[in-house]
Amino acid sequence: MTIVMKTLASTYLKMLLGMVFGTREEELVCDECFDQVQTFAEMVFAGKDAANAMPLVQAHLDGCMECHEEFEALLTVLRAQSN
Amino acid sequence: MIQFDKIFPWRGRRRLQKGAARTNEDWLGSLRGDRSNQGLAELRVVILQGLRIGLRGRKIRNDDLEDFTQEAIIRIVENLDGFRGDSHFTTWAHKIALRVAFSELRRKRWKEVSLDSLLEESETIASITPMATTPSPPPDEVAGREMVMQLVMTLMEEELTEKQRDALMAVMVHGMPMEVVAEKMGTNRNALYKLLHDARMSLRKALIARDLTLEDLLSGL
Numbered sequence: 001m002t003i004v005m006k007t008l009a010s011t012y013l014k015m016l017l018g019m020v021f022g023t024r025e026e027e028l029v030c031d032e033c034f035d036q037v038q039t040f041a042e043m044v045f046a047g048k049d050a051a052n053a054m055p056l057v058q059a060h061l062d063g064c065m066e067c068h069e070e071f072e073a074l075l076t077v078l079r080a081q082s083n
Numbered sequence: 084m085i086q087f088d089k090i091f092p093w094r095g096r097r098r099l100q101k102g103a104a105r106t107n108e109d110w111l112g113s114l115r116g117d118r119s120n121q122g123l124a125e126l127r128v129v130i131l132q133g134l135r136i137g138l139r140g141r142k143i144r145n146d147d148l149e150d151f152t153q154e155a156i157i158r159i160v161e162n163l164d165g166f167r168g169d170s171h172f173t174t175w176a177h178k179i180a181l182r183v184a185f186s187e188l189r190r191k192r193w194k195e196v197s198l199d200s201l202l203e204e205s206e207t208i209a210s211i212t213p214m215a216t217t218p219s220p221p222p223d224e225v226a227g228r229e230m231v232m233q234l235v236m237t238l239m240e241e242e243l244t245e246k247q248r249d250a251l252m253a254v255m256v257h258g259m260p261m262e263v264v265a266e267k268m269g270t271n272r273n274a275l276y277k278l279l280h281d282a283r284m285s286l287r288k289a290l291i292a293r294d295l296t297l298e299d300l301l302s303g304l
Contacts, residue, residue, distance in 0.1 A: 010228055010304050012256045013235060019255075020290065021297040023283040029273040030261070038170035038178045064276070066185070066260050073137035073181050078174065080136045 019063050033060040033067050045078040110172040114160060130155050133177040134184055155180035189260040198267040201257045202249055231303040242289045247282035250275060
């Protein structure tokens with residue numbers, strides 16, 4: 001195995017292990033998170049404790065790169081709207 | 084049916100705030116009934132501006148932005164009855180538009196990449212002599228990147244199905260988006276998420292059964 005691959009593998013291994021140990025019995029799938037993310041985003045934007053209010057959404061966003069990317073973009077739009 | 088040819092093209096700059104400040108009832112009313120063409124034109128302005136902001140930093144052609152906007156408007160109008168009023172209407176609409184845009188961008192980015200060739204590459208990463216017959220070392224002896232990597236690879240081989248392994252490698256190691264992997268595997272994003280969830284649960288269970296914590300393993304990396 002090349003050094004580059006070992007390094008790459010190590011980076012992703014840390015991410016994988018973090019996700020593995022953070023796995024919950026009950027998790028939302030992408031569409032279930034998508035269904036609620038507008039509410040979650042507005043709570044985050046308003047400075048409320050969205051993670052505690054909607055822990056399953058938070059957990060999904062922590063583990064799903066695509067949903068997280070879309071959520072971050074939505075938050076950017078909300079912030080731009082307010083400026 | 085949405086008649087896009089009757090919606091006048093956007094000319095000049097309109098403030099995003101104007102659209103965002105309207106009530107939900109106003110938006111819903113403007114998108115139904117006799118005023119719907121005007122409502123659609125106004126929604127188009129809001130969505131297009133939202134996409135420009137949300138996709139900032141990515142090289143996207145104006146034609147693509149227009150396509151995303153049109154597709155988003157179709158989905159928004161089709162799902163108007165599904166809007167529950169648990170957010171501003173525009174937030175809900177932006178969410179849909181961003182999903183449309185990101186999905187298409189991901190598909191385009193990975194269109195030419197074959198899942199099989201990615202997974203063949205993974206073989207090189209995974210080609211470490213498995214420790215199948217070696218007893219699990221006690222936690223305080225877990226050290227070194229090679230040992231952690233070998234352990235995880237062995238567990239992936241022992242605890243996961245081939246489909247779970249392939250999906251995990253494609254998503255986690257190669258960074259292929261889940262919806263792209265799902266499409267190439269002939270399934271959907273939700274089903275793939277469940278597959279990966281089951282895989283993570285299996286690995287977690289196996290690691291805990293060996294009295295290993297995250298800290299033990301990260302200290303070796």
